[in-house]
Amino acid sequence: MKIDKRDWFFIGVVATVLVVFIAISGKEKTTTVPNNEMHKAAYEVAFRNAPSPNDSIFKRAFFKPDKKGAEVFCEPCHKEMGVAFPPDHPAKNRCLFCHKLKR
Ligand code: HEC
Numbered sequence: 001m002k003i004d005k006r007d008w009f010f011i012g013v014v015a016t017v018l019v020v021f022i023a024i025s026g027k028e029k030t031t032t033v034p035n036n037e038m039h040k041a042a043y044e045v046a047f048r049n050a051p052s053p054n055d056s057i058f059k060r061a062f063f064k065p066d067k068k069g070a071e072v073f074c075e076p077c078h079k080e081m082g083v084a085f086p087p088d089h090p091a092k093n094r095c096l097f098c099h100k101l102k103r
């Protein structure tokens with residue numbers, strides 16, 4: 001089989017997607033949100049619509065925690081409690097994009 005220009009374009013797209021995918025999955029090293037008394041409120045909001053084990057498999061598979069709802073609490077409390085951000089901390093909107101919730 002001859003590999004023509006269009007094939008190379010396709011191969012390029014696939015390779016790019018793969019590289020991006022690997023780059024993103026390697027970033028899971030940011031500290032997770034501890035599941036403790038302090039963070040209970042945030043967890044409760046995020047998972048308040050969580051499906052029960054009796055719900056259909058589709059409902060459970062497609063459930064997404066309400067991250068935006070939970071993020072509202074993060075910064076005000078951290079400020080109040082004096083939890084320091086590292087000096088090189090990135091932009092702070094959307095905490096839960098980087099700091100994952102534990103299940
Ligand atoms: C009610 C107060 C409160 C809220 C709400 C809160 N935090 Fe915290 N957070 C703390 C305190 C206090 C600490 C430091 C002590 C500890 O680990 O519990 C902390 C620590 C952390 C840490 C560091 C954990 C570690 O292992 O060093 C991360 C990450 C974090 N919070 C993320 C979040 C995110 C993201 C949210 C919002 C979804 C959030 N927090 C909401 C009080 C809060």
Ligand code: HEC
Pocket residue numbers: 029030031074075078083084085086089090091092093094095096097098099
């Ligand atoms: C763009 C990604 C990103 C976002 C958004 C983000 N953080 Fe972070 N955060 C990091 C990284 C990277 C570190 C330093 C590495 C580490 O310890 O996880 C960090 C560190 C922290 C720490 C110190 C953790 C420790 O172990 O000492 C706290 C607390 C924290 N972030 C809270 C928050 C809160 C609250 C928000 C939302 C207001 C937030 N972060 C948003 C990436 C992010």
